[in-house]
Amino acid sequence: MIYTIVALLVVGIVLLIISFFSQDKFKQIENQIEQLSLSTLQDSYQTKKKLKVLEEELLPNQIDFGDFKKKSSPIFDRVESMYEEGYSIAQISQATQLSEYDVEMLINQLSN
Numbered sequence: 001m002i003y004t005i006v007a008l009l010v011v012g013i014v015l016l017i018i019s020f021f022s023q024d025k026f027k028q029i030e031n032q033i034e035q036l037s038l039s040t041l042q043d044s045y046q047t048k049k050k051l052k053v054l055e056e057e058l059l060p061n062q063i064d065f066g067d068f069k070k071k072s073s074p075i076f077d078r079v080e081s082m083y084e085e086g087y088s089i090a091q092i093s094q095a096t097q098l099s100e101y102d103v104e105m106l107i108n109q110l111s112n
Contacts, residue, residue, distance in 0.1 A: 079106045 075096055082092045089107070093100045 076106060076109075079103060080110055083107055083110065 075098070078096055079092055079098075082095065087095070089100050089103050092098075092103045096103065098106075
């Protein structure tokens with residue numbers, strides 16, 4: 001009986017010592033998840049940065065509608081005539097391939 005208790009005590013102490021020297025699997029998994037999270041955040045940041053650069057290159061700058069009125073461009077004349085004929089802003093936008101905001105700005109220039 002005493003041999004059994006001593007044997008169990010020795011086995012318990014040996015297992016306790018081994019547990020201090022063995023690598024922690026949860027720590028490794030935690031580090032891997034942290035690295036994955038950081039790399040995902042970096043990729044997201046780089047993608048947003050590239051998207052912002054592309055938007056700046058592709059989107060036109062503010063349109064100076066004063067130039068349309070002074071030069072009396074064909075697009076300005078067409079918007080003006082369609083507006084006077086009673087077309088809606090959406091219809092004018094579709095016909096001239098301008099955004100509704102641009103059409104509204106041109107119409108506002110007409111009233112000034």
